[in-house]
Amino acid sequence: MTDNDDLATDRRWRHGARLAVYAAFLLGMFYLVAVARVIDIDAVRAAIEATGPAAPLVYVAVSALLGAALVPGPILAGGSGLLFGPLLGTFVTLGATVGTATLCAFLGRRAGRRSARGMLGAERAERIDAQIARRGLWAVVGQRFIPGAPDALASYTFGAFGVPLWQMAVGAFIGSAPRAFVYTALGASIGDLSAPLAYTAITVWCVVAIIGAFAAHRGIRSWRRRDRDTESTQA
Template identity: 40%
Template sequence: MSARRAALLRLAALTASLAVLLVLFNLGGVLDAQRIRSWVDEVGIAAPAAYIVVSGILGAALVPGAVLAATAGLLFGAATGALLSLAAAVVTAVLARGASARAGGDALDVVSGERMRAITSFARRHGFSAVVIQRLLPAVPDGPFSHAFGLAGVRTRDVALGTLVASGPRGFSYALLGANADDLTGPHALFAIGLNIATGALGLILAWLVVRRERARAGTAV
C-alpha cells in the first residue's frame, strides 16, 4: 500500500468517526443539559471537578459546547459555571487535539495540495492566533476544529492558551443563559445574547484582518 493511500485511509477513518459523533450528539438528541446535570449532581461536593472531567471528555467527543456550558450555568450559577466551563473547554481542546494528532499523524501533510499546505503552515506558524480567531467566530463549533488543529500539527500549548483566552466570553454567555433558562427574555439572558453577538463580530473582524494581511503578504512575495 502506498503512503498516500494509507494516509487517505487514516484520514477517512478519523473523519467518519468524528462525523458519527457529530451527528449523534448534535442531531440525535442523545444528551441534553438535564442528563449531564444528573451525572454531575451524583458526586456531591466533588461536582465542580467532576463537571470539568465529564465536560472535557464529552466536548472532545463533539457534544455541543453550548450544551455543556449551559449545564455549568444550571449547576453552579453564571459566574462559577463560566469559570468551570472555561476549564473544561481547555481540557476538551487538549484531548481532541491530542487524539487527532495521534490518529492522523502526518497523514494530512501526505495528502495535502498546495492550498491546504498553505493553511496548515499558517496554523502552525500562528497557532495561538488561529485558535483565538476560530474560538471567537460565530456559529463555528470548537470541537471539530480542535481535532483539525491536531491534524494540522498546531502545538498543544497554542491550542490550550488560545482556548483559555478566547473561549471565556462565549462560555460565560452560555453559562448565563443556562443560569437564567427560566427567563430567556430577562436582562441577564439578553445580556448573554448580546455578548455572544459581540464576540462573534470581533471574531469576524479579526479573521478579515488576518486574511487581508496574508493576501498582502502573498502579493508582496510574488
C-alpha cells in the same frame, strides 16, 4: 511515470484514505451525539449534581470528555450555568473547554498528523508549520470568535495540522472566555430570560460574533496573501 512517482501516488492515496476514515468517524460521532442524541445530557447533569461538593470538578472532567465526543458546547455550558450559577459556572465551563480543546488536539495529532502532512506535501507542510510557529496561538483564539464554528471539530483539525497542545490550551482559554460567559449566563437565566443577566449575555454574544466575522475575513485574506507571496518568491 517513474517508480518514484508511482510510490508517491500510492502514499498519497493511503494518506487520503486515512484522513477520510478519520473524517467519517468524526461525522459519525457528530450524528450520534448531535442528531440522534444517544447521550442523555439531563441524566448526566443529574448524576454530576449528586456528587455534592465535588460537582464542579466532576463537571469539568465529564464535560471535557463529552465535548470531545462532539456534544455541543452551548448545551454543556448552559448546564454549567444551571448547576453552578453564572460566576462559578463560567470558570467550570472554561475548564471544560480547555480540557476538550487539549484532548481533541492530542487525538487529532495522533490520528491525522502524518496523513495531513503526506497529503500536503513536504514543501506546503513546512510552510504551514512555519505559520503555526508564528501565529498558531492566535489562530486558535480567532477560531473561537467565529460564529457557528464547531470548536471540537476545529480542535481536531488544529491537532492534525500540528498546533502544539500548549497553544490549544491557552488559545482556547483566551478565545472561549466571552462565549463561556454567554452560554453559562443564559443557562443560569433559563427561568427568566428577561433578566438583565440574559440581556447582557446576548449583547456580549452579538459583539463577539461581529468581531469574529471581521477577524476571520481579515485572517483568511492575510493568510492567502502570504501564501501567494511565498509561492512567487520560490518560483
